[in-house]
Amino acid sequence: MKHLTGVVKDYAWGSPTAIPQILGTAANGSPQAEYWLGAHPLAPSRADGLALDALIADRPELLGAECRERFGGRLPFLMKILAAERQLSLQAHPSRAQAEAGFAEEDAAGIPRDHPMRTYRDNWPKPELLCALGPFEALYGFRAPGESFALFEQLDLVEVTTMVAPLHRPEDAAEAIRSVCVSFLHLPHGGLVDAVVAVAGTYVDAAGPLGLFARTAVQLAEQCPGDPGILVALLMNRTTLQRFEALYVPAGLLHAYLHGTGIEVMATSDNVVRGGLTAKHVDVDALASVVDFRPHEPLLVRHEEVAPGLWHYDTPAPEFGVWRTDGLTGPVELPATGRARIVLAVEGSLRIDTDQGPVDLPQGGAILFAAHERATIDGTGTAFIAAPGV
Template sequence: MYKLKNTVQPYAWGSTDGIPSVIGVENPDRIAMAELWMGSHPKAPSQIVVPDTLGDLARAIATDPAYTLGEYCVSRFGPRLPFLFKVLSAAKALSIQAHPSRLQAIDGYAREEAAGLAIDAPNRNYRDDNHKPEIIRAITRFEALRGFKPIDDIRADWQALRDACLDNPTVAATIDRIREPLDAPVETEAARRFFEALFTVSASDRFHVIKLAERIAKVRDELHWSVVARLIDEYPGDVGTLAPLFLNYVVLEPGEALYLPAGVLHAYLSGTGIELMANSDNVLRCGCTPKHIDVDELLSVVVFDPGPPDVLTAARDGAAEAVYDTTAEEFELSSIDLDGDEHRPRRERTPEIVLTVDGSLTLRYLDAPVHDPRLRGLNALHLVRGDAVFLPACAPDYAMSGNGSAFRARTPRR
């Protein structure tokens, strides 16, 4: 088992207190701490601090992928850790975005490579050839937008806008052009055509619609309208600020989660949570961001399937562990709570990372071979809040004991 030191990403939208409260560190300079990364991503691989001779996790995996990842992962996903594990904390909304499927990512990456786009070019959409399904599990109250609302709900919000501009025929005509596609008989087609209409109106027309929405949001009682007002304040003039008028507004309570497969348009708005995803950087954006926007490419990957969002809760897997079930092949997230007892997690000879978020826990190998040099004499670790440990796929089974709570990220065999 390898104890990890992990990198905090100081993105501007990050909160100053969310991650410190989870991992038990101080932030006296009030720096924005947006994400804590745990894994082997080349942008910020975790450093192995115990034992202190292995360097970073990416290097350890590259040196012995068969041991660290296991035969199943290497044959299925190649010689890289299939997932990236994070703590995410947002004080300001992230971009309105979606992620491609694996086939879309392979095709998009090949196209941009053939076009000679540098991998770090600001106008690049595909930085690798992988998909990026993800799950976010709330630690605090967590606000998000996820998927297209039922068409009737979208129609009602845009009717409210239309009713508010009876004295301005120019703006009324713009809103009519945007909402007219909502009358299409097939709901998926209605959502697609509405989205195209909204994101292809002229900058001038868009400005007047946003100003109208800002005025209406101040007098509406519904929560999602208050989010519109907040987004306009954070991203003035950005068409993405209207997203709560067509995407589902979701509030997760601690313990609840959202799963985001390929193509689901979404945004995280505020709160702190545990995030787990496939190991990819492919993000297609359409608003609430200063970064590259490519609406045409986004249209090719978004799933236009209106309906209410699915909020996940965990299912028990033994007395101490609760698992969030998704269809993701690369990862599975679970929470573990111990009250002085011992828990022996179910293992499938795949890699995993455990993050302690409360109390203290001891991890120890069961029946560890005394002379196995790969264990480097390290058969147990004592963990306190904020400590993370990587468990190689081919290491022995282990037990957890103590009084505390942790999150566990692993690759399941599906």
């Protein structure tokens, strides 16, 4: 058992207050976008003062036999607190096969791994789960093409209506969405994008899907004026998660988090293929090769109570599993014995009993448990637990 201290990432889209409130630290006025807990080599947590990646390299048995067999001597997941004051980029993540091929290709081309034009920074996939701690806004996958066509058509702009014409009764929905997205992303900044936003501004008070469509355009333009990614975002589902609801993001699913605070658990990877709403590199060809352009309804991750006050989030990712404590009425066994686990308290305080004795876990505290360690957890607080999914 090791007490963990994570790493704060100060990306510009972050909230200046949400993460300090959870950690019980003083806000400094700067954005604090993410708090990383894991062994990612770019920002490893400190485990009782030691870098976690170095500790695992020295003691790989901490991971558990099955995890080591599947992933080598690597902790396969990263847990984060994510606090978005404004939108993140439109993005998708590759499958394992795509990541391995793309990484090898860019290495062979001699592109430095830290170069801003590089897309694949490692050879891992990056499935992820986002669990909201309060209302959380996101763009997630594409809506049905006919619905998007009808919304754009109501703007009564001939040029954009012509561009989205493939969405009207397509034989192949995915190919129609792909062709429109690629066309949008090849547009110059401003121009048609500004025209769409200007007309959308006259519909922001409309009821139903048209009003949400218009408000999305205007809100994104406030942060990313003229960005062609705004038009791609208008092809997507906009959804609001409520407290403890979660989305799973598989390989190829285009998404963007817009606003809110949540717990994110993902495979330990940096592979992000961006599609706009960012000043960073956008590789349209790479995006088109990775994204699943089929329409997707936002489906919440099923979570069930597996013991009194212990909830499990069901995902297919082998790299991670996720649990939440909420409303414990007595001690329950810490799940995933046989695998390394990270426990993070996000509200209130909890008590963990181990073979070495009891440990108090205050809000903002985190602990790493080795695969062989058994423990029970109790208390009125809320904690998230992550472990390898295998």
